[in-house]
Amino acid sequence: MKTFKAGLVGITGYAGMELARLLVSHPSMRLSMACSRAEAGKRLGEYYPFLEHMPGSDVVISVFDAEQAAKECDVVFLAVPAGTAMDMAAPLLKAGTKVVDLSADFRLRDPEIYTEWYRHEHTHKDILPRAVYGLPELYAAEVSRASLIANPGCYPTSVILGLYAAIKNGLVETDDIVVDAKSGATGAGRKAALGTLFCEVSDNFRAYGLPTHRHTPEIEQEVSLLAGHEVRLSFNTHILPLNRGILSTIYTKLKNPATTLDQVREAFMATWAHSPWIRVLPKGSLPETRYVRGSMFCDLGLVVDPRTGRLTILSAIDNLCRGASGQALANANLMCGLPVGTGLDMLAPLP
Amino acid sequence: MKTFKAGLVGITGYAGMELARLLVSHPSMRLSMACSRAEAGKRLGEYYPFLEHMPGSDVVISVFDAEQAAKECDVVFLAVPAGTAMDMAAPLLKAGTKVVDLSADFRLRDPEIYTEWYRHEHTHKDILPRAVYGLPELYAAEVSRASLIANPGCYPTSVILGLYAAIKNGLVETDDIVVDAKSGATGAGRKAALGTLFCEVSDNFRAYGLPTHRHTPEIEQEVSLLAGHEVRLSFNTHILPLNRGILSTIYTKLKNPATTLDQVREAFMATWAHSPWIRVLPKGSLPETRYVRGSMFCDLGLVVDPRTGRLTILSAIDNLCRGASGQALANANLMCGLPVGTGLDMLAPLP
Amino acid sequence: MKTFKAGLVGITGYAGMELARLLVSHPSMRLSMACSRAEAGKRLGEYYPFLEHMPGSDVVISVFDAEQAAKECDVVFLAVPAGTAMDMAAPLLKAGTKVVDLSADFRLRDPEIYTEWYRHEHTHKDILPRAVYGLPELYAAEVSRASLIANPGCYPTSVILGLYAAIKNGLVETDDIVVDAKSGATGAGRKAALGTLFCEVSDNFRAYGLPTHRHTPEIEQEVSLLAGHEVRLSFNTHILPLNRGILSTIYTKLKNPATTLDQVREAFMATWAHSPWIRVLPKGSLPETRYVRGSMFCDLGLVVDPRTGRLTILSAIDNLCRGASGQALANANLMCGLPVGTGLDMLAPLP
Amino acid sequence: MKTFKAGLVGITGYAGMELARLLVSHPSMRLSMACSRAEAGKRLGEYYPFLEHMPGSDVVISVFDAEQAAKECDVVFLAVPAGTAMDMAAPLLKAGTKVVDLSADFRLRDPEIYTEWYRHEHTHKDILPRAVYGLPELYAAEVSRASLIANPGCYPTSVILGLYAAIKNGLVETDDIVVDAKSGATGAGRKAALGTLFCEVSDNFRAYGLPTHRHTPEIEQEVSLLAGHEVRLSFNTHILPLNRGILSTIYTKLKNPATTLDQVREAFMATWAHSPWIRVLPKGSLPETRYVRGSMFCDLGLVVDPRTGRLTILSAIDNLCRGASGQALANANLMCGLPVGTGLDMLAPLP
Incomplete structure (x- = not known):
């Protein structure tokens, strides 16, 4: 070779x-x-x-x-x-x-x-x-x-892979999406800086960059392409006291509030059937950053809340890999x- | 005495x-x-x-x-x-x-x-x-x-204190609230259990209990009382690799999308003027769990996103104290x- | 194949x-x-x-x-x-x-x-x-x-590989060896137990099992074989707030207090010349558990202290791998x- | 007042x-x-x-x-x-x-x-x-x-308080003391530096400053004063992935190898009877950095190993407080x- x-x-x-x-x-x-x-x-x-x-x-x-x-x-x-x-x-x-x-x-x-x-x-x-x-x-x-x-970008990878099947299959409204994303500290880079010292990040959790993280236009560009029309969403970032990993919790509204979790899972599994790096987790399982650490996997968890008519998509990747x-x-x-x-x-x- | x-x-x-x-x-x-x-x-x-x-x-x-x-x-x-x-x-x-x-x-x-x-x-x-x-x-x-x-409850404390001034002052819609809450591991209790071992929690981040965390009805009961009508909201919980602290990121829609951050801050500061444990942070500052660790403080950060018409409220407390x-x-x-x-x-x- | x-x-x-x-x-x-x-x-x-x-x-x-x-x-x-x-x-x-x-x-x-x-x-x-x-x-x-x-055993692997070249080359006394070993929490196993809960191990450091850790006879058996006579040493263990890794700090007395760091390094490098997993670090470098994480490497660092006539050997491995x-x-x-x-x-x- | x-x-x-x-x-x-x-x-x-x-x-x-x-x-x-x-x-x-x-x-x-x-x-x-x-x-x-x-200094405080009763009561040899000290990352100060970034310190353990940490002469000066003659000892430092706390494991040789743990404990307890911040732990208990976190306590644990004739003293303090x-x-x-x-x-x- x-x-x-x-x-x-x-x-x-x-x-x-x-x-x-x-x-x-x-x-x-x-x-x-x-x-x-x-x-x-x-x-x-x-x-x-x-x-x-x-x-x-x-x-x-x-x-x-x-x-x-x-x-x-x-x-x-x-x-x-x-x-x-x-x-x-x-x-x-x-x-x-x-x-x-x-x-x-x-x-x-x-x-x-x-x-x-x-x-x-x-x-x-x-x-x-x-x-x-x-x-x-x-x-x-x-x-x-x-x-x-x-x-x-790291966040866009997790969000776009998370939303893809939901949008392609027309499951969710595109005008009311909230992304609450959390990233490990490697996302902040390797420059010597007070704010990323061990003693400032460890044993702590905080949001940052609200409401104007630079990955926003990248996500909106790609999600708009998928949706076929301009999408504006709320993208929010937090820093975790760990090195690697992103978990994006993506809140969407179901177009049809009667859609069941099984229907959503079927659509996701069909969409990703030939993508070995995308793992749609079994019912009841939620992604964890450790399961994708150092790897190419993107683990997707799905939650339907009939009380509020929402589909919550959880998407975990290793931000560095x-x-x-x-x-x-x-x-x-x-x-x-x-x-x-x-x-x-x-x-x-x-x- | x-x-x-x-x-x-x-x-x-x-x-x-x-x-x-x-x-x-x-x-x-x-x-x-x-x-x-x-x-x-x-x-x-x-x-x-x-x-x-x-x-x-x-x-x-x-x-x-x-x-x-x-x-x-x-x-x-x-x-x-x-x-x-x-x-x-x-x-x-x-x-x-x-x-x-x-x-x-x-x-x-x-x-x-x-x-x-x-x-x-x-x-x-x-x-x-x-x-x-x-x-x-x-x-x-x-x-x-x-x-x-x-x-x-710990989560309800952070969410109710976070939402109180927004609802009392009529700033936000009450039918589209999403709470993305993250808690330290003490919240899971002190029973010997595989899932809360050090090696299962450290270097990891995950959601849990979606969409039916037991604190949901408590939050809805108290927020409904504040609002004067029944409120149903989306409440979602995650576990952090640290001992103490809750950060609740609360996504709301402004009733009037033209409301400015200054107006929101004024309302919050007036509401909490005589409550020394509630600290409404200055513009641009966001709460961090470490700043309230081991204390009675509830730190509130406010973000207005004119792009999406949302008010995001960040509320940090020590879950144990x-x-x-x-x-x-x-x-x-x-x-x-x-x-x-x-x-x-x-x-x-x-x- | x-x-x-x-x-x-x-x-x-x-x-x-x-x-x-x-x-x-x-x-x-x-x-x-x-x-x-x-x-x-x-x-x-x-x-x-x-x-x-x-x-x-x-x-x-x-x-x-x-x-x-x-x-x-x-x-x-x-x-x-x-x-x-x-x-x-x-x-x-x-x-x-x-x-x-x-x-x-x-x-x-x-x-x-x-x-x-x-x-x-x-x-x-x-x-x-x-x-x-x-x-x-x-x-x-x-x-x-x-x-x-x-x-x-995990500790014996780190200690024996650490001591091997020093003993084989007759550099150190064998009757005054103190091992201060520190291990990640995976070493404590995966049984549900109060003492290994996240909140008990994180943000904490402690010794345990002193002075009778079960790996003591295993180390002494193998080191005695290397030395050609019975060796009794002091072996002491601590638990680190991290998942993987052992660092053993091994305190020995030089037979000849005038032995230089260069001489010790030459002996170690010659001994391990054909062992790709053993990395004798350059002068001034000390091993770190992260550098061997998830791998087969054993990193060795060497310190000669002419003030006290001691050779300190630092040996790092991943305890699980x-x-x-x-x-x-x-x-x-x-x-x-x-x-x-x-x-x-x-x-x-x-x- | x-x-x-x-x-x-x-x-x-x-x-x-x-x-x-x-x-x-x-x-x-x-x-x-x-x-x-x-x-x-x-x-x-x-x-x-x-x-x-x-x-x-x-x-x-x-x-x-x-x-x-x-x-x-x-x-x-x-x-x-x-x-x-x-x-x-x-x-x-x-x-x-x-x-x-x-x-x-x-x-x-x-x-x-x-x-x-x-x-x-x-x-x-x-x-x-x-x-x-x-x-x-x-x-x-x-x-x-x-x-x-x-x-x-922080290390000297832990070492001097640890050794004091052993030397004052003439229990140990003063010419063969090895101190293996481990400190939280606050000890490295609050300057922006690559080596103390969160991602460089977390999930890692390493020694540093061997064999010439600046606290060595301070410890030797004070221990010599206690002993009444010049003492030279081996002092070795490591950095822990946590914010606060020092645990010094101090290896000494008993003057009389037949000295029992009870005798040592009695001497320590008598020495510190009127010092409420010094807690001599009960038999079988070892100090943990978390028990002294943010406080003035110095917790002392004692181990006698009759196999090797050593008294090991463990001394834990909060390095910042x-x-x-x-x-x-x-x-x-x-x-x-x-x-x-x-x-x-x-x-x-x-x-």
Whole structure:
């Protein structure tokens, strides 16, 4: 089997750390380049002791250079902040290198909405139309043909996968959706900051970013596409005292209040019958973040409350793996003609 | 100042543990009786080493006996399971002893609703009308005159205090309220059980009890009273990997979508101006469970989202102190003619 | 490549849970039998939702029957309590089935010492001499030829691997060793018990089992073998508020107080040069439990304190994987003629 | 009762945060000045929302000015880094203001040892002899007469209190002491730093600072004083994934290996009979960090291992309260002529 050379820009963040873990174990990709301005010159295994004694651990960290990257890599992962990624993607695409961008730079179709929420101009509107929104269950065919992937945000992954079957099957109203999402602390990134110190996050729970989390327009864009009309919803985020995991509790109103849980479950199971990473849980079971930890699974739990006519959808993913780096690798697999799940069969190391 | 003799039945649970902590430090109450069938015969300080070297730590744990209790105590706290408490309360009341019941046995006005949700008959319907729902901010006068207190549930405390000003001031619709509540693991009690082992709760987040948590009818009863008409709402619970704290995120629709955050804040601040335990947070601040840990405070954060016409109310309490034992003691203070806050001026030991 | 049929007795404990995870992903073993008296009749994926959608998740849990097990399995893992395992092992061995026993039943050479520390008779002294102590780095050849493996305890694995190079190279005194070991809470097992509830373990740290932890004779037996004379040491255990991981801090006195850190490191690196799972950390680096989480690695850190003439060895492993189930699988690999690391190349999912 | 005016310099660190909590609740002290360069101008309750609605929460944070401080305060607490405190203390002392220094600046009698371990010159050697080492159980009389307190370090507090009775009663050898200490993450301070982010500390355990933690000379100085001769010991530190608490496991050799646990316990209990904050635990009980959380208690557990002739002493304190701010306040109480425990009767809020 052919081996593809993979480059990873931005290794010091949590998404980069997770991608490094996945790439050094991948059977058909080889980590051939790892970039970080701050850590350039170190061996990867020196910077990340948990990778020591693995093949890729001898790669020497370098400063990103587009020309060099295009030469050395078949595919480049950009795990850098929004606003930085687009300027790296452009020359790589020009040189014919495949790009998976984990930032938000190519997720929003409309560059004005991008500017409104991310507070700077989009400097590469020309390549924006080439970007494919990389949710493999929904867009595998498009991803396979793409050269540029806008890798979905972590929250949007959980919410879109949660709502998909409900909307596609016309089960719920789309004008009264409330999402109460909770994320592990890796979602806040790996910058030294007072607010994410251990002693500030542990033994604590709080909401943040209300009511204007940047993932709102991304979710609304994709849910509107599914619904066939513009959807506006309420999206609310909280930070959990744990490292990995997102649980989104999604409150919807049933179009027909008489719809039963069995009917909803049948629709969900039919929709996801051929998607092994989506697990519609049995009646009475609710998802737990630990069951998807470190994996590509998205566990869905369904609750119908006849008292209030609501369908509550619970969607759990690992924000780093399914919500970022694992999904990025799944997209790269597809772009390289590999089975989508290559190197991604990890199970949650419970407990 | 007179010293009141307090009895505590059910010391082995977390509510009992918290009450023991508060009572041994109380300036005007003396823990004169501590009951537990399983631990009878031990000194309190032997069973709870963290109380050792405190005055009350020499009380010997005994098996509850109503007659004895009535003799030895001015007020008795019942920190025992629902269904057990009512049979203990009846003889105590008869003997003229004040009772604060921390269970659900006297919270629901309608004994049929009690039976529907708690799955057993109410065996003391005769004394049910004497019970006062012990939310001091709302019912201090009634509590002062009462001999039997139905101490509110933890979730209901957070939700009712959260919604109170919004409903009293007519700010929100009452037919479309969604409560997404998250609680620390002490809420699950102190019984040995697989599901609450450290390794099952830590590094995990999940919902539970959907859509039929037993606190639902209690919340609806009290919110309906506030609203002046029957309110049905969606109440949903999650378990956090931390010991103490509840954060309820309460989603409401503004009656007038043009209402501003400033207007909402003014209404809340006016409503709570004379309630030192209710802290309406400044604009932009959101409550955190750690800020109320171990204390009587209820911190309220307010978010208006003009995009969706919603007012989101965040309400944080300590589920053990404000949501159970501290509130029970506040009620007992009132019943004894003491200032409501006597012995309850603890601050969160941050971090 | 041949596929071996593996049976797993005792799936409900944490060691069984971990083995289930490893076996359903193993390229050359197939989980063909999973036993638990309490959960018999359920599908594995029903009992462990995190395994759902994996090949082995359709195995139906059964009650252990030695005859049946011998028919259906090439190798059987016993993840059951000490005292129970030996009675299961005997008939399996008789029927020619390979056995890896994760309990302590075959670890101690001397059945009287077993009785002294485990408080019951050894009922199968006849097969005790056939048992090989399954530390692959030390006894791979013996393991390959064995039919019965005494899988090492978690603490002993960390301590023996930590001390091995120091003793083999004659660097330290053997009569003044103090081990201060700390373990994650999975080490306490998965029985419902008050002491291991989340709220009793979280936000807490304590020692336990002092001075008579049952792993003491196992460590002393193996260290004595290495030293060539009887060694008595001080072994002390603590419980950490985290799920997985052991860090043993091992205090020794240098035979020659002038020995330098460089000399010690050279000796360790030479000793472990061909053991990819043993990582001797660079100068100045100390092991962290997270770096070995869910993996087979044993990370060793070395500190020489010229002020006191001590060599302190820090040894970190994952107690469930390297300290139990992963090591059991490595032994089974060797017994089946497979490379020791087959199916065991997991990396710590950081953070 | 007279009210003393207290100033607090360095409110943003964890020691400052804890002192703020204690001072706003103190019956005989009033927080009259709170200093922080970074947060000057804010109200204390604005910066620390958990203090809102408390009397002292209206103090406006200011930049430290010695002259002003001397005017406004009877006693000033310096919760600032080592090296900074001494320059603040000098003018305050000159102006006759009492000073409690929580840094290390006045703890070491010998300024050359200070320079060796803290890497800068001692700029106020003249006032060094006036400093009293503020361990109330050992030096209450001296503290009462002092104008400058060197408040002990957190680790030294736990180790000295742990060893005191063993050394004073001549029970153990002093040339073979090993201390294995574990601390909560507040010990690492409140600076934004990668290494103390939640995701780097949680679900992890590691040693650090081996073999040269700065508290070593402080412990050796004080233990040598107790022993009457120079003592050199091995002091080793680890970081726990929890906020508060130190557990020091202290390994000693009994002078007489035949000494029984009962004899040791008797000696300890006699020594500490009149020290209510020191709790010698009953036989078979071991200290837990949670039992002392947020309090002034030091819990001591004793283990005699006849197999190895060792006495193991376990000493648990809250590193922030007993190990820093609470102890500082106890010293200030004594300096002001108040009972040592004024305002310090907090119990651990369990769990």
